[in-house]
Each structure stands twice: as structure tokens, then as C-alpha cells.
Amino acid sequence: MNANTQGACAAIGPVGVGLIGDREFCDLVSARSRPLLEIASSLAARHAHDVPLTRPLIGRLLLESGQMEALLDEYGARQNQHWSRFRALMAALKNFARIGEVLAYIHRRLPAYRLLPVEADFAAATRERLQQVGGVVAVVATNLLEEAQRVGVQVTDLARLPEDFSERLPPGRLAHNRGDRITGDTATTVTHLATEFLNLAAESDLLRVSARVPPEEYAACFPDPVSEERLRQLTFRFHNLQSLYDTHVAGTSIETSDTNLPILRGHASVIYHLLEIATDLAHYYERHVSPRTGDAALRERPVVDTDATMATLFAYSMAFSSAHLTGGQRLCQGILRRYAESGRLEVPVPSYRGFHVRPSNLVARIVTHYGSAVQMDLDGKLFDAGSPLDLFRANETINARKRRWLAAEIARVLPDRTGALEPEAVAAAVLTIVHRLAGEGKIVLYHQPLQLSEEIGRRQGSVLENSVAEIAQLQATGQLDIRTDLTVTFIGDKRVLADVDALARQGYGEDAFGNNVELPKALSYLRR
Known part of the structure; x- marks a missing residue:
């Protein structure tokens, strides 16, 4: 097959699949994207620093953007010159909504984690990053509206949203009045958890090295030592550690009697969530804006401040992961000394x-x-x-x-x-x-x-x-x-x-x- 024939086949589409007309596809997208564009219109009307990422708002953004991204991918929008930027902005909106979801979760759960103190103010840094990501979501939503209009999607007469997505919750927690669970050899599991945390800490040089990188060298860290793949693997292992705790230790008498165990769980959890954020940010950089691997749809006309994105990745996510990893190491060593069996x-x-x-x-x-x-x-x-x-x-x-x-x-x-x-x-x-x-x-x-x-x-x-x-x-x-x-x-x-x-x-x-x-x-x- 010569180059001309290959080009003709690419224009037609995958073998055995017919083409859909731009007008027909545009009508489909207009109908299916209207709920999301109404939310985007509401966000675009607000000041970039006045977008609180509440659970109702994030939930709707993730639902609608996820459904639209799946629809666009089903019709090959990423490989279409006319629709590729619209699809890229849809993915970016979902990506930063998910980052905002994790930041909001960390912010709410921080008092319950009972983390050991670190040098920098983690709570203040989390509030600051949450506000920044709220602004990013608003900026991406505004660009998505503009791109929708450019590709012919109907954006006029968007209905005002009947809800403001605020979340007014009464204070307090339910009474802790269930009895302790009875499990097997919990002490053995505790020592296994503490040992696994120490092993993960020893294998997490990526975090310690990245936490010390000056801003001017952030981009040079890709793809080595930083990459979405490495961060995703590390995220999985900390998530597995958290799950192991919840299955074998949470709610048992040994957790009730040893106050350090919930602190260990808090360190594993917060590192897991910080790595979730780092993975999504690395994905966004590598997939959309990296000079080496980024898609031209966003790389040539970026909508998100790359410096701010990289600062959140390195100076927040990986720096605080490294700091809480060090505190967790000390905690686990103390736990192992208490549970030590001499030989x-x-x-x-x-x-x-x-x-x-x-x-x-x-x-x-x-x-x-x-x-x-x-x-x-x-x-x-x-x-x-x-x-x-x-x-x-x-x-x-x-x-x-x-x-x-x-x-x-x-x-x-x-x-x-x-x-x-x-x-x-x-x-x-x-x-x-x-x-x-x-x-x-x-x-x-x-x-x-x-x-x-x-x-x-x-x-x-x-x-x-x-x-x-x-x-x-x-x-x-x-x-x-x-x-x-x-x-x-x-x-x-x-x-x-x-x-x-x-x-x-x-x-x-x-x-x-x-x-x-x-x-x-x-x-x-x-x-x-």
C-alpha cells in the first residue's frame, strides 16, 4: 500500500466503519453536552478565584465530562482536526475536577488523619492548592465553552442552573458505638503493615529526589525520574497498604488499644491521595503539554498555567508525600520495636x-x-x-x-x-x-x-x-x-x-x- 492509498484509507476511517457527517455529529454533541455546558457557563461567569469545589459540583463535572469524553472517543474525536481540541479540553476538565476532588477530600479529612508534624504548613498548602485548582477548572470550562462555539455546538440559551452546588452540612460525627471486630492474628498483620511501609519508603527515592528539584528543572525530570507510569505504580502500592489496614486492623481491639495505628493509616492514606494528584498532573503534562509527548491540540495553545501545574506536582504533591513518608518511617520503626519478638x-x-x-x-x-x-x-x-x-x-x-x-x-x-x-x-x-x-x-x-x-x-x-x-x-x-x-x-x-x-x-x-x-x-x- 503506497502513501496515497494509506492517506485515503485514513480519511475514510477504520476498516468496516463508515463516517458520520459533521452536522449529524455536532447535533449529537450539542444534545449530549448541554448539561455540562450549562455547568461550564455557570463557572465561566464566576471569578476564577471564586469557584469552591464542593462535592455536588465535582460529582456533576466528573459524571458529565466522563460521559462526554467516552462519547467523543467512541467517534474518534481525538484523531479529528476539527474536534481534537474540544476532546482535549473535555479530558482536561475531567482531569482537574478529579484533582480537585482529591484535594477537597484531603482538606476535609486532615483532622482525622492525625499526621505527625512536618516542616511546612500542609493544611494551608492544601487550602491554597484547592483554591488554585478551582480557578483552573473555571478557566478550562471557559475555554471549553469557546471551543464548543467554534466547532458549532449550540451554546446560546443555556439554562441557568437551578442549583448553586453549595454544600451545607451540619457539624459533628455519628457515635462510635459498635463493638470491636474480632480477626485473626492482628499483631502479625500490624508488623507486616509497618514493614511494608518501611519497604515502600526505601523504594520511594523518586519522591525524595523530586521534592528537592528547583522549579527551573521541573520539566527536565520527565520522563526520568518522574513519569505517570512510575507514579501510578507507587500510588497502587500505597492504596494496597491502606486496604490491607482496613481489612485486617480497622475496628479491631488492637487498633483501639494502640493509638499509633490510626496515625499509620493516616500517613498511608494521605500519601496515597497525594500520589493520586501527582499521577493526574503527570498525566496532564505528558499527554497534553510536554514538548516531547504532548498532543498539539493543547500544547500549541495551552489553557492552564504550566508553571502552576508543575509547582503543584513537585512542590506540593511530591514534597509533602516525601515529608509524610519520613514521619511514617519513624512511626513504623517505633511500632516494630513495640511489637518486636526477640530471637x-x-x-x-x-x-x-x-x-x-x-x-x-x-x-x-x-x-x-x-x-x-x-x-x-x-x-x-x-x-x-x-x-x-x-x-x-x-x-x-x-x-x-x-x-x-x-x-x-x-x-x-x-x-x-x-x-x-x-x-x-x-x-x-x-x-x-x-x-x-x-x-x-x-x-x-x-x-x-x-x-x-x-x-x-x-x-x-x-x-x-x-x-x-x-x-x-x-x-x-x-x-x-x-x-x-x-x-x-x-x-x-x-x-x-x-x-x-x-x-x-x-x-x-x-x-x-x-x-x-x-x-x-x-x-x-x-x-x-
Whole structure:
């Protein structure tokens, strides 16, 4: 099929589907869009900063714009030059009405969330954004009316709305007089929820990074790290967390007795709703105004202030999501400490150079992630497992034990001989011992040929003592390491110990030669 034929087919429409005349379609849209255009006319007549987004107004906007968008899509308006802008404005009206709905919900529910304090005034910022979005809805409605007139939709003689969409509600709440629900092992669910929140927090670098972006760099964040897809996935996971709480914890005796649990629910909920707003704003930017992916129908003649839209996305939605995420982390760590079940875990010492930088940091990050106190016991000495430096100190004890074991092994393979030997003979003895122990899998060689020190054969003591000292020197310089069956015992919260066990089973993130090893999925938060 050549280009001319393709163009002709595109003009006709999809295969097997006939065309509808512009006049017939315009009459259809005029009849079906009249309720929405009456609302738009009412909004256009008001000052942009005088549009309160009440539930009755938002409900009607979402209903009518959603139905009209579906109708326009059914007839392919998005791909039609005459109707594409009308369809884009319809989608924008629905999009910002939905954003207004979530903002209004947050504003109403804020006292019930009992959120931990953050640096900025979240309540004031929410009121400000709600007012701004009300103005955006009015502006989009005004442009929709103008575009309707341009495409031939009847906009004269629009009836005055009999309702003002105000919402006058009496104060107060119904009495809380139902008994507590009885569920299964709620305590286990609580710890699972707190753990999942911490895992989500560790995987939400997108929010922390975006919260620090200066305004002049907002646009450069698309599509990486910010995109509608990433935000939608994160939104889903926080919504799932909220649902899990409502199913297994809400209304139970444990929720009644632990005042921190409703606060945890509040943090999960407000982050979920903020991410809903962020997702819709990212969708609007990517779909309609982005220079890279936006549809020309709105990109070339935008109706919404892009700077204000991006400020709501970054400086409000993602910035406050990040702030409440941090507060939720502290809350969850406290919950896990209260519900902690202590245990003991014996695991091998890291095979590559013991608790050097990588293993020590990974273990400490697991402990810090949960906020629990965990200790490591080695030969009766206790080390703070949450401190990489303290774990690193354990290498002194580990290496001392390795040297004692090494002396016994050398004595086994090379019985001591009295008297001094020439340096060459000592060197030969050392190499014989090293290669024999390496062949038995008791020493791992990282460097060959081995670079012996200048002290060989010149130290005081026997051949055995010289050999032990020289091999210890080779170990200290990283040319080899000694394999032993040394173990340590971690003591503390069983949830922390389970992750330490998973880490130990993966060689503490490295193989016997110090190369990176992929961590298991359960430890995905350590990859951040």
C-alpha cells in the first residue's frame, strides 16, 4: 500500500466503519453536552478565584465530562482536526475536577488523619492548592465553552442552573458505638503493615529526589525520574497498604488499644491521595503539554498555567508525600520495636575479608531500616549491628582467631624445625604451605604470584613462627584470605534477623573474591 492509498484509507476511517457527517455529529454533541455546558457557563461567569469545589459540583463535572469524553472517543474525536481540541479540553476538565476532588477530600479529612508534624504548613498548602485548582477548572470550562462555539455546538440559551452546588452540612460525627471486630492474628498483620511501609519508603527515592528539584528543572525530570507510569505504580502500592489496614486492623481491639495505628493509616492514606494528584498532573503534562509527548491540540495553545501545574506536582504533591513518608518511617520503626519478638541467629562470618566495608554497611542498613536494636555476639563480645564501624571492629577478633587456626594448620602440614633457615628456604616453605592449604580449600588466593615481604627469613623465631607471620602479612595486604568455619550470633528483632539471614545466604552481597552478588528480592530496599 503506497502513501496515497494509506492517506485515503485514513480519511475514510477504520476498516468496516463508515463516517458520520459533521452536522449529524455536532447535533449529537450539542444534545449530549448541554448539561455540562450549562455547568461550564455557570463557572465561566464566576471569578476564577471564586469557584469552591464542593462535592455536588465535582460529582456533576466528573459524571458529565466522563460521559462526554467516552462519547467523543467512541467517534474518534481525538484523531479529528476539527474536534481534537474540544476532546482535549473535555479530558482536561475531567482531569482537574478529579484533582480537585482529591484535594477537597484531603482538606476535609486532615483532622482525622492525625499526621505527625512536618516542616511546612500542609493544611494551608492544601487550602491554597484547592483554591488554585478551582480557578483552573473555571478557566478550562471557559475555554471549553469557546471551543464548543467554534466547532458549532449550540451554546446560546443555556439554562441557568437551578442549583448553586453549595454544600451545607451540619457539624459533628455519628457515635462510635459498635463493638470491636474480632480477626485473626492482628499483631502479625500490624508488623507486616509497618514493614511494608518501611519497604515502600526505601523504594520511594523518586519522591525524595523530586521534592528537592528547583522549579527551573521541573520539566527536565520527565520522563526520568518522574513519569505517570512510575507514579501510578507507587500510588497502587500505597492504596494496597491502606486496604490491607482496613481489612485486617480497622475496628479491631488492637487498633483501639494502640493509638499509633490510626496515625499509620493516616500517613498511608494521605500519601496515597497525594500520589493520586501527582499521577493526574503527570498525566496532564505528558499527554497534553510536554514538548516531547504532548498532543498539539493543547500544547500549541495551552489553557492552564504550566508553571502552576508543575509547582503543584513537585512542590506540593511530591514534597509533602516525601515529608509524610519520613514521619511514617519513624512511626513504623517505633511500632516494630513495640511489637518486636526477640530471637537469635547464628550465621557464618563473611568469607571475603570478614566484616569489611560492604558486609558491615549492608547489615547496618538492614538494622537501620527497621529501627530496632540488634547486637552481634562474637566470642562473648557484643557489637552494635546498626553501626558499620562497630561491626568493622569485629575483624580484629576474627583475624586473631584466623591466625590461631592458621598456626595449627601450618603445624599440621609442616612440623616445626629448630634452627634458622635462609630466607629462600623460608620463602619456599611458606609457598609450599600456602599452596597446600589453598588446594585443600582452606586459603583463597586473590593475587598470584604472591609478593612476599622483605622480612621473610629475618624475623625472630622458628620456621613455623616465620611462616605464620609471613602468611598473616599476606592476608593483611589482601593477597590471600583464610577460610574458616567462624560464625557470629545476631540477637534482636526476628524480622531484622530474617533479613540478615537472607543477606548471609547471599554471601553478604559478594562472592569469595569480593565481587558483587545480586541480592534477593526481599532485600530490594538495600539496592537503593
